[in-house]
Amino acid sequence: MNSEFINRIIEAGVVGAGGAGFPTHVKLGAQAEYVIVNAAECEPLIRVDQELLVHFTNDFLEGLTRIIQETGAVKGFIAIKEKHQDVIKRLNEVIGNDQSIEVFPLKDFYPAGDEQITVYEVLKRAVPRGGIPLNVGCIVCNVETVLNVNRASQGKPVTTTFVTITGEVNAPATYCLPIGMSYRKALELCGVDTLDGKVGIDGGPMMGKLIIDFDAPITKTTKAIILLDIDSLLIREKTKTMEQVLKQSRIACIQCQKCTDLCPRDLLGHHVKPHIVMRIANYGLSDFSGMKTALGCSECGACELYACPNGLSPRRVNIMIKQEMAKAGVKIDKNAEIRPPSEMIDYRKIPVKRLIERIGLKKYDVKAPLEKFEQHLEKVVIPLKQHLGAPAIAIVENGMTVSAGTLIGKIENGSLGANVHASITGVIKAVTKESITIEAQ
């Protein structure tokens, strides 16, 4: 491992651009047999990876080659849905005879982009319950992270994020936006002038989080903003109170087990049993080992938005149980019996097309081409915690002038976290423990 390479990633503040924002210098500080780029983009409506792979093919492959070399991997795979033939063609043209990189075509199922499922598809190795891909010899990165690593090795920090803006907007598109811009401003780019009666989701429709405040900032991990009507099926599902979830479960759970049959993590051998968790929640049973099956849940939503014939929410019940277990200090038992993947794993894949219809998003399943962001932004609010670990510590004060790319928040030596940089040129207007506000001059 080259410490110069890792130092540059630390300096640039690179984190996993999708998901929870795991600091990339930690991930790439390991040695692995394989590197897998997760370009599955299995969440409906998000178009970032497809656009990046076509528009930044050379930079992306340069970044991947660097990661393969630095981690000592024998090969890098780009796992992408086989339906993206134009992207695959473009990648193969540039890869040419390079034997160290291979495009791995995935079927169009959900959740092909759950990194543990991606690893299984590519290598036929099952990451153990509670484990990480490195346990089976590989490192998984997403497309934008690879690009950010490439930029970091050229001394360029992370100041922007690629975001697909779609749903109830006039012109769905993908933009490269300054971190700290508000959701509201981002939506305006796609012709949204009123948010009355609308609800936003940050992320994909399955696992994304509801946007509580449209004036809140986008971060390094924002990959999509999906705007929907407040009375759409998906928003009604996502805004159910826990009380409603539990009441409906008691009335309508028929213990058919479909939630467990289609659970991707159970199929992988992780012993996730949502129907048992529902039974315990409904009848107040104190079946501790049954409850512990919730700990392996990835919260993918396949059970509640696709599998359950009665529209129930085993995912929400699992989350509730996981929170209770975390409070009680109960952790996943990594030494528990390792089960092989189910023989049914290849036959119980959820087709994305059917999923899109089921959650009422068919009319929004359209392209969102990459557009240039050319607006002058007056203000950004940059959170000091956009990643897993400790927040960055502000190193600027009110009144200071900064340029786009200036380091404004630093991780403490040795702690897990990521540096934070100014995304626009301007003056620091506010510094709190949570964020730094910059106004353009």
Ligand code: SF4
């Ligand atoms: S699929 Fe729905 S009804 Fe069937 S066991 Fe699971 S939660 Fe209950």
Ligand code: SF4
């Ligand atoms: S959300 Fe449901 S389907 Fe997904 S891992 Fe958890 S229990 Fe399984």
